[in-house]
Amino acid sequence: MAVMYLRKKDGKLEEIGRTEVILNSLNPSWIEKITVSFQFEVVQTLVFHVYDVDTRYHNVPVKTLKLKDQDFLGEATCVLSEIMTRPNRTVTLSLTGNVRAGVNRNLGTLSVLAEETVASKTVAEINFRCVNLDNKDLFSKSDPFLRISRIVESTAAVPICRTEVVDNNLNPMWRPVCLTMQQFGTKDTPLVIECFDFNTSGNHELIGRTEKSVAELERLCLQKEAVNFVYPSLSHGRKKILKGQLIVDRFVEKVQYSFLDYISSGFELNFMVAVDFTASNGDPRTPNSLHYIDPSGRSNSYQQAIMEVGEVIQFYDSDKRFPAWGFGGRTSDGSVSHAFNLNGASYGDEVVGVEGIMTAYASALRNVALAGPTLFSHVVDRAAHTASQSLSQNSPKYYVLLIITDGVLTDMAGTVDALVRASDLPLSVLIVGVGNTDFRQMEILDADNGRRLESSTGRIATRDIVQFVPMKDIHSGQVSVVQALLEELPGQFLSYVRTRNINPVGAPAI
Amino acid sequence: MSRKIEITGISAEDLVYKKRRVKKNAYGAFDTAGKYMKQPMRTSVDEISGNYPMWEDKLETEFSPGKEAVTATSVMYVQVLCRSSAGEDHCVGTARVPVKDFTGEYALEGFLHCLSYRLWDESGCRNGIVNFSVRILPDKSHLKSGLRLFWLR
Numbered sequence: 001m002a003v004m005y006l007r008k009k010d011g012k013l014e015e016i017g018r019t020e021v022i023l024n025s026l027n028p029s030w031i032e033k034i035t036v037s038f039q040f041e042v043v044q045t046l047v048f049h050v051y052d053v054d055t056r057y058h059n060v061p062v063k064t065l066k067l068k069d070q071d072f073l074g075e076a077t078c079v080l081s082e083i084m085t086r087p088n089r090t091v092t093l094s095l096t097g098n099v100r101a102g103v104n105r106n107l108g109t110l111s112v113l114a115e116e117t118v119a120s121k122t123v124a125e126i127n128f129r130c131v132n133l134d135n136k137d138l139f140s141k142s143d144p145f146l147r148i149s150r151i152v153e154s155t156a157a158v159p160i161c162r163t164e165v166v167d168n169n170l171n172p173m174w175r176p177v178c179l180t181m182q183q184f185g186t187k188d189t190p191l192v193i194e195c196f197d198f199n200t201s202g203n204h205e206l207i208g209r210t211e212k213s214v215a216e217l218e219r220l221c222l223q224k225e226a227v228n229f230v231y232p233s234l235s236h237g238r239k240k241i242l243k244g245q246l247i248v249d250r251f252v253e254k255v256q257y258s259f260l261d262y263i264s265s266g267f268e269l270n271f272m273v274a275v276d277f278t279a280s281n282g283d284p285r286t287p288n289s290l291h292y293i294d295p296s297g298r299s300n301s302y303q304q305a306i307m308e309v310g311e312v313i314q315f316y317d318s319d320k321r322f323p324a325w326g327f328g329g330r331t332s333d334g335s336v337s338h339a340f341n342l343n344g345a346s347y348g349d350e351v352v353g354v355e356g357i358m359t360a361y362a363s364a365l366r367n368v369a370l371a372g373p374t375l376f377s378h379v380v381d382r383a384a385h386t387a388s389q390s391l392s393q394n395s396p397k398y399y400v401l402l403i404i405t406d407g408v409l410t411d412m413a414g415t416v417d418a419l420v421r422a423s424d425l426p427l428s429v430l431i432v433g434v435g436n437t438d439f440r441q442m443e444i445l446d447a448d449n450g451r452r453l454e455s456s457t458g459r460i461a462t463r464d465i466v467q468f469v470p471m472k473d474i475h476s477g478q479v480s481v482v483q484a485l486l487e488e489l490p491g492q493f494l495s496y497v498r499t500r501n502i503n504p505v506g507a508p509a510i
Numbered sequence: 511m512s513r514k515i516e517i518t519g520i521s522a523e524d525l526v527y528k529k530r531r532v533k534k535n536a537y538g539a540f541d542t543a544g545k546y547m548k549q550p551m552r553t554s555v556d557e558i559s560g561n562y563p564m565w566e567d568k569l570e571t572e573f574s575p576g577k578e579a580v581t582a583t584s585v586m587y588v589q590v591l592c593r594s595s596a597g598e599d600h601c602v603g604t605a606r607v608p609v610k611d612f613t614g615e616y617a618l619e620g621f622l623h624c625l626s627y628r629l630w631d632e633s634g635c636r637n638g639i640v641n642f643s644v645r646i647l648p649d650k651s652h653l654k655s656g657l658r659l660f661w662l663r
Contacts, residue, residue, distance in 0.1 A: 168533075391621060457608065460627055500624070
């Protein structure tokens with residue numbers, strides 16, 4: 001029997017599941033599958049323990065077996081993303097065990113196969129229509145739109161999507177709405193569908209609402225029924241049932257290729273780093289500096305950010321060669337550069353592995369003087385250049401540029417121009433802010449409020465490629481702020497490939 | 511030296527005409543100064559969506575980059591017009607697209623450039639965004655032994 005654990009941050013093992021017991025075999029092939037949630041933003045270390053189950057326990061439910069009563073046969077460890085990046089999603093590990101030093105025993109191997117459940121790739125495409133809505137506008141008709149939210153914890157509702165606004169129409173028909181399983185949870189999770197009248201002031205008036213789960217919407221479509229909206233009335237506490245009705249014209253369930261489908265077909269994520277070498281960080285030799293390398297081994301904010309992002313992404317990069325740059329520093333030839341190679345070489349900006357980045361960073365701190373000003377445009381251009389060069393190669397790569405900075409941008413316009421130019425390429429820019437400055441400019445670059453970046457020539461960013469997070473508290477508990485950055489990455493990657501109708505390598509269009 | 515160029519008008523956003531949101535019947539037109547294209551290209555008219563029209567029309571035309579001195583500053587004009595019930599076409603906004611944005615630094619033959627530009631109306635005010643994609647179709651003679659590059663659709 002095999003038992004699977006997840007190794008948590010503190011080193012403790014958390015049991016995830018067990019296989020069944022296969023009797024009398026030295027080469028067992030288990031059938032029982034163990035389910036685990038794939039999280040892109042953390043390194044998920046899986047630990048497997050294989051046991052020999054004593055005859056006494058052969059007919060006992062596997063869950064109740066006490067592991068210390070069984071014979072331990074061996075242990076194997078691997079990282080979940082390692083399995084998912086292989087083309088056949090299988091990895092074979094050698095078992096190790098408690099053998100005395102010097103004893104060389106072959107304890108056998110364990111093969112692990114992982115596959116993504118189809119349910120998590122399902123997307124529901126729904127065409128909504130309404131009839132007989134109430135008129136909320138004075139001189140014209142309502143401008144209705146729908147907002148769909150998911151009920152979390154029995155009272156709070158989290159909006160998951162909005163339709164477009166249809167002008168001046170009490171019987172509107174909207175374009176199809178696509179809901180992923182990640183958004184609606186399960187087909188039976190209740191969703192709140194509200195119909196609002198759009199007002200340019202932002203104060204949209206509620207026309208009516210209804211609560212239906214995805215399964216109920218499917219039923220409405222099949223049986224060609226309509227559901228009436230209700231209006232929560234403040235007096236009497238009773239709800240008023242309105243004449244307005246919601247109709248589901250079309251309900252189609254599709255399967256979309258997921259992030260893991262692309263990864264295991266050969267797509268790679270290439271990591272690039274840019275480190276802020278401006279004087280505002282403070283002299284690296286003083287303990288107050290953001291660049292201070294503590295001899296006791298505690299990482300500074302820069303090292304922490306590089307480790308956390310690099311450790312996750314390195315599994316998705318086959319050659320583990322990462323370009324690493326610094327900006328705002330005065331190099332050995334006396335001039336200030338905004339995209340100098342961290343490894344100090346005059347050719348070749350790549351280092352090998354996350355350790356390579358750390359070594360190059362430490363040596364650059366000794367050889368490069370901090371200067372200024374803070375400019376991102378050069379490193380963004382370098383990253384964009386690298387990404388565009390890779391387009392002419394035959395292997396599909398998506399680039400991730402991590403910029404770690406402590407300060408305020410001097411040239412906002414130049415940076416925006418560089419980002420807009422790069423927005424059409426397979427590139428995402430993750431910005432981590434260290435220190436205590438006001439990072440308001442970064443929030444503008446992040447464009448999460450929906451205002452797309454506009455360059456000085458009138459070009460608008462094709463998509464939002466920037467994600468920003470301030471690393472204010474590096475001692476925070478379980479969830480790291482950098483994880484919040486990484487969570488967005490699969491979504492950005494998918495929006496790039498899906499807009500261009502690019503399927504996983506060799507996969508047919510669905 | 512003329513190439514085939516494929517332009518797909520995708521959509522436009524936030525169109526305002528005479529202080530009101532555009533109701534319907536908007537379409538896009540692509541044209542270049544200097545007559546590099548055979549004829550101005552137009553998308554179909556979107557009759558349903560008001561100020562967020564979606565076209566998804568593929569338009570193909572010939573394109574001659576022409577002499578060196580002129581290409582550096584050559585420009586393509588993208589206009590969004592709306593057809594009123596009387597049949598007249600009003601220009602809602604124009605965007606000025608430097609041709610080198612899709613033939614310049616990041617250009618590979620065949621790469622699909624998805625571009626978005628700010629629209630400016632006649633009085634010089636911002637009036638929405640137009641989204642379109644451009645691709646220069648690779649010349650057959652340039653394809654090396656039929657090797658299909660990955661990112662090119």
